[in-house]
Amino acid sequence: MKIISPPKIITGLYHSLEWAMPAGVEKKIYLSFDDGPTPSITNFVLNELEKVNAKATFFCIGKNIANEPTLFKEILASKHQIGNHTQNHVNGWKTSTTNYLQEIQNCEKEIQNQGCKCEPKPLFRPPYGKITRQQIKALKTQYRIVMWSILAYDWLPEKNENQCLKNITAHLKNDAIIVMHDSVKASENVKKTLPTLLQIVKDKGFSFGLI
Numbered sequence: 001m002k003i004i005s006p007p008k009i010i011t012g013l014y015h016s017l018e019w020a021m022p023a024g025v026e027k028k029i030y031l032s033f034d035d036g037p038t039p040s041i042t043n044f045v046l047n048e049l050e051k052v053n054a055k056a057t058f059f060c061i062g063k064n065i066a067n068e069p070t071l072f073k074e075i076l077a078s079k080h081q082i083g084n085h086t087q088n089h090v091n092g093w094k095t096s097t098t099n100y101l102q103e104i105q106n107c108e109k110e111i112q113n114q115g116c117k118c119e120p121k122p123l124f125r126p127p128y129g130k131i132t133r134q135q136i137k138a139l140k141t142q143y144r145i146v147m148w149s150i151l152a153y154d155w156l157p158e159k160n161e162n163q164c165l166k167n168i169t170a171h172l173k174n175d176a177i178i179v180m181h182d183s184v185k186a187s188e189n190v191k192k193t194l195p196t197l198l199q200i201v202k203d204k205g206f207s208f209g210l211i
């Protein structure tokens, strides 16, 4: 069975990572899109967000920013939030801490080169959610390490849009951080899911927050 919401044993063990946003008075959820910018699907996501006046956080891959600088600037111009997702989408468990930090620094350079004004403490999300304790220790003073509350599993070809939608709506709760992907793999599911999801979230009275 796929784990959509991380169990307490995991969030407790890795308590210096962010698994949800702090409880607020307003009913809010936090949408995030990983692995872009990707032609076509990132444009689609930006359009759909704009239709309902929603903001989201994009955890971008450095090499994709280098390949698609104009698209990256469109994300910035729409006032969405940017996070670092390494230069080449590396797995922390299979990468030395030195190389991992270099990957993050390279991605940060791509972000800055496009004129992104990063927040005082920039955001980082580990690809595959895989990061070692040593890597966390090396990063946590400099970055907010953002995980998630809900995974849509939108990148799996065997999932159809109804399953992706159900993964999210069945677990929807205040302050949840939701992960979707503006990647080629997830493209079909995101195109079929996102418009309905945004409507459901609005109908349930949530607003869209920035991490």
Ligand SMILES: [Zn+2]
Residues within 6 Å of the ligand: 034, 035, 085, 089, 127, 128
């Ligand atoms: Zn990723």
